[in-house]
Amino acid sequence: MSSSHPPTPRSNPSLMPSLSLIIVGVVVIIAGALGLTLLVPQILPPQASTQAQQVDQLFTFLLFFGGVIFILVEGLILVSVIRFRARPGDLSDGPPIHGNTMLELVWTAVPAVLVAVLAILSYVVWVNTRAVVPNEMTVGATAARFAWTFNYEVSQDTLPTTLNFSDLKPEVQTDLTDEDGVVHFSNPKLYTWVDQPIVMEMQSQDVNHAFWVPAMRVKQDVLPGRTTEIRFTPTEAGNYRIVCAELCGSGHGAMAGEVGRDGELLGAWLIVYATEEEYLANFFDDAATAVLVPPDDPALLGRQILASGAYPCATCHTLDDQGWTGNIGPNLNGIGDRAAERAQTTGDADGAAYIEHSLRHPGDFLVPGFGNLMPQFNPDQGQPNYMPQNDLEAIVAYLLTQTANPSN
């Protein structure tokens, strides 16, 4: 074993791949990469916006070139381990080759050109997906832990056809004729119709969130202290889940739209109607009527306010009358019975005072087993989580009617 010569190699396979291997390789690589691109519709969500069409096209390119590299590298590994495996007992070395300048230049230059092409394609798509288009509908969005609220407005020009300006209450008429001339209302769902471009103007009440509609291929972080923007134009009618994509705390996953037990859509969904008429008939007219013609009974008004989703209660609380199923905060079934009882331990005058206290200062008294997670709803317009006193009183009146619920 102390000979000064290396053991003679048995047989050295040629380093140059044969022409047939190269041809087979090129065919496999091109065919394989093209085959991969056929999968694109299956591995992406429904393609429902003009942005989605362009992003998917770009992804098809990325997948093709990625597939070429993938099959090339894995193929070379596979061919190497088969062709160049050491036969048993072969203790010889491979040939002392240290490099090849030409080859190294090629595999530096080709990927460089490839990524340059991909960067240019990406840039073009980027510019197109962000382009400002005429007739955009601006929708304000507010993200809070753990719900979305989308803000709509109604003006004298956009009154539902069933309403006459002269029939409205005087204070509503004032709202519609003052400087900004609109009445605001909110909804946890985002409504639009096919081919209506949307620009979202988004704000956060607490931490970072991200607005994402997978079917639209758009995503934008919503950051406290800034207003961020995103544009998209739906092309297909349907219901699309809105998802929060930036970690925002314990209810992060619950911020996405959900499907209820009976197939009803709960929480954050993008509803795209086929036409503007459908949009008006199914959402806008009813929602606008509700704010323009508020019921006189405060309990009914409170029920309507909560049902509108103007406040993000549904994510965390359960209340059968509203169809809420959240479990991050206390169950509100039967709250009308418990409020008076709780008022005695907290020193509030009565049940109504206790609920009001709990909305204005939720951290003062915590129901055992629950953390201090609820936003504080403030009485002044400039403050975050603004809840006007009228709304508050209506909500308290409504919650006091929620008594002796058998499912509690």
Place this chain on the structure above:
Amino acid sequence: MAAVTAPTLPGAAIEQPKRLRVSDYLRWSVDHKIIGVQYMATALFFFIFGGALAMLIRWELLTPAIDLMADGQAYNSLFSIHGTVMIFLWIIPMMAGFANYLVPLMLGAKDMAFPWLNAFAFWLIPPAGIMMILGYFVGQTEAGWTSYPPLSTLFSGDGQTLWALSLHLLGVSSILGAINFIVTIRNMRPAGMGYFQMPLFVWAMLATSIIIVMATPFLAGALTLLILDRVAGTAFFNPAQGGDVLLWQNIFWFYSHPAVYIMVLPAFGIISELLSVHSRKPVFGYRAIALSSMAIALVGFTVWAHHMFTSLTPELRIPFMITSMIIAVPTGIKVFSWLGTIWGGKIHFTSAMLFALGFLSMFVIGGISGVMLGSVPFDIHVHDTYFVVSHLHFVLFGGSVLAVYGAIYHWFPKITGRMLDERLGKIHFWITYPAFFLTFFPMHLAGMLGMPRRVAQYAPEFQTLNVFISIAAFVLGISTFILLYNMVHSLFYGEKAGANPWRALTLEWATSSPPPSTNFIGDPVPFPNPYGYGTEAAYNYVESQNKKYGTVNPSDYEPVEKIGPLSAGTE
């Protein structure tokens, strides 16, 4: 019997090394080999811990509702600690462990440049790790390993403060270690070893250490602001009082993107060693691989904001896309050079080589998905989804962890003097490799189809995919124990390794296994090219080592049972 051996004179007979006991590893030592093992053992402990957390994550995700964990916060705490532990207490210290053990040996040096500092850097790690984990009991951190404010400042529990303090300590440890490596590599190379005669693992550690020294202070800065916001009432990140939430994201990623290369460049170094030795062929394009590490280190500092494509000012996104795409080029050079290395070699399917090939085949997927993520419009869709979770695990598990596994099989004989069981090693590979792929590849689909990351409750249509992923993850988790069993068993019953079981040319093999406390008897003479396989000179060099340190096991690539009685000892 005398407890201490007499000092050996240069050229004297082989020293009978003092047999190290377990207790030697539990106390302060300035020997780089003991410190290296201390790093690795500590890191393996945290790997098991972080892995157990991953199993809990996958258990929770078997159903679309929250059921295993008490609430979303407990789940958030789970993945926050999983991510932080795996990065800062497993991969980084594990690589530091290998580097501590190997860099002085590869340079023919007797120790690191600053042995005391080396020990100090290690001993910062256990208390930091314990502090981070104890944070669970003072109020859960729930902001993820990236800890974006204001969630991490205004909402997360006090564990977040301990998390930040712990990272501070780990950062100091990292910087001290890196300074030590830079000085060692700069000043302690033996005569005849210029920079371009260094083993590529040493090159990788040089690049890594430069990144650490330049980037980690930024993490320290960000953490200091975070701690002040949490405990001193400042508002650096609180917009309500004039702060800015993006400030954290910018500073954090200015460190944390280079940190990806801190985790993966040493793995590149390991792979260059393993592929060359086990395919008996010189590294193809040595200079290109060495210099591409430096290029990656440099360009790596210009790409951080690609982690912020959905929060960054839109106008700034394109420049960061361009730099991010550029970094694919030096990475591609490495991959193709490695392919050139194995092409035409004599590939021996040792466990170490299997894991190196596993790395090569899986890391390329992480590279491809990385380019996809670099493309702004596509990233917008998959940002903060399971696509990213998949990508990062292909880079850090398919990359770093598979490389660490390969390194364990390759260098365990040097560290312990015993071979690992090759049969168990192959079983380990053939379970880990497919289980890894089946765990992480489907996550691409989950992300593209619409599943965000960091959620305990998800849309029911993703359940099938998640159950599949979880089952593969459980297999992956269990497969780790094959390696651990192999290590413990082989430590006592493994076949004797000899000085140079792989017939390698780098200097760590030019001494007994394990090396004596002075590393070498006399000054070792490096072979002019650390990867000069295939020449008669290289053959003779290994032969002359065998004469000095005892013959190598003659048929070391055969399964254990086929090997005859060992001819250990000197001739």
